[in-house]
Amino acid sequence: MSTLQLYNTYTRHTEAFVPLHNNRVGLYVCGPTVYGPPHMGHVRGPVVFDVLRRYLEFLGYKVRHVRNITDVGHLVGDGDEGEDKLGKQARLEQVEPMEVAQTYTVAYNEMCRMMNVLAPGIEPRASGHIIEQIEMIEAIISAGLAYVVNGSVYFDVLAYAKTNEYGKLSGRILEDLVAGAGNEARELEGQDEKRNPNDFALWKKASPDHIMQWNSPWGKGYPGWHIECSAMSRKYLGDVFDIHGGGMDLLFPHHESEIAQSTACTGHSPARFWVHHNMITINGQKMAKSLNNGIMADELFSGNHPLLAKAYSPMTIRFFILQAHYRGTLDFSNEALQAAEKGLQRLMNASAQVPKLPISDSTEYNVSDIQAACERSMNDDLNTPQVIAQLFEAARVCNSAADGKLKLDRSAVEALNNLFQTWLHGILGIQTEEKGNDDALNGVMQMLLTMRADAKASKNYTLSDEIRNKLTELGFSIKDGKDGSSWSL
């Protein structure tokens, strides 16, 4: 079997993946800034890295998956200016910042659960690792790569760039950065404290009215956005680990700054592989508040948005995401989502049908060819669209066998069953929808209650009582009201 090849953004090459510590893999993924409900921009990352994790586990690795929660330090402008995103939301909602963090952490994790994303092994919060961040900032100052101004600490990009490559990950050249930073940036709050406009905050002095602030060697303040990931990945995965993941929008400044901070402390980049998924567009356009195309995850699942023709189930969304390669853009449209829904249904029907297939004495199809093609596709930089194409081939084989046009023996049927279990349900993580079960149960219960009402109306009390008693026995409670009967379990 070939080995897993992953595209490494850091080297811009597809490289064979071999973990640092024989069968163990350290995987760090940048998680959400929890200041609002999860939206469409949040659905892709968790699914992409969930499939990477599931595949690594399939290959026999023990994965330590760390996904952080940003609950402090991420400012409204994504740079070093403006209000803290959580602090602002707390002010608007008139609650504590930690209530904002808790509410939206729960909402994010619920969205992930609905899409069958396995929970990370460790989910560290930035606000819970202030000491580790301060220690790291002190180390960067000791290395001569950060300076203190007025209670704030800034990373000295020019000093760092004398002996290190700054901009390698994102492909930005420092001269361009300096020229592009322009004078208007300097006029913004705090910019005049910086020696160079490209320097970024490691620690910011807090004004007395700033809600979240901690004591530090430099006075009361709060950490910059980037230092949390350097400090937390190092704490849980060590000075160097296998894979660092995130969205392409995090390449600069977030991941570039992470590399600089970690290199300042340890002498090298924290991760060997940097894996980035591409962004989502809606009807060919970027998501933006001004375009009014920002769709929340729960609106996607309920269909309650003007741009949506109907509700799309979490499994449809998961399948839709995996039908595209993670490094390509993914365009949401009603047509594409409905096509994904149909395709998924075809695979689910085939998967359910396999155990009922007729068994022949001989076989006319070699299922292991499909299995081998699935592995080749995943090893080719997680080519999930190709895996799905193989599963459609398996569905075709299944349908032909069901129609008696193709003979499969017992071991071929078992291999086909194994293929759907391993690849569709296991590695791609597609499950039977819970909601589908709810709908079916609802339908059956309505049917029984209608039958009971009809029995009563025709004075067949023996039947109506029997239905009621049997349902009660099964744990249902039936309430008769003016508008008919209702049930609960």
Ligand SMILES: [Zn+2]
């Ligand atoms: Zn991060």
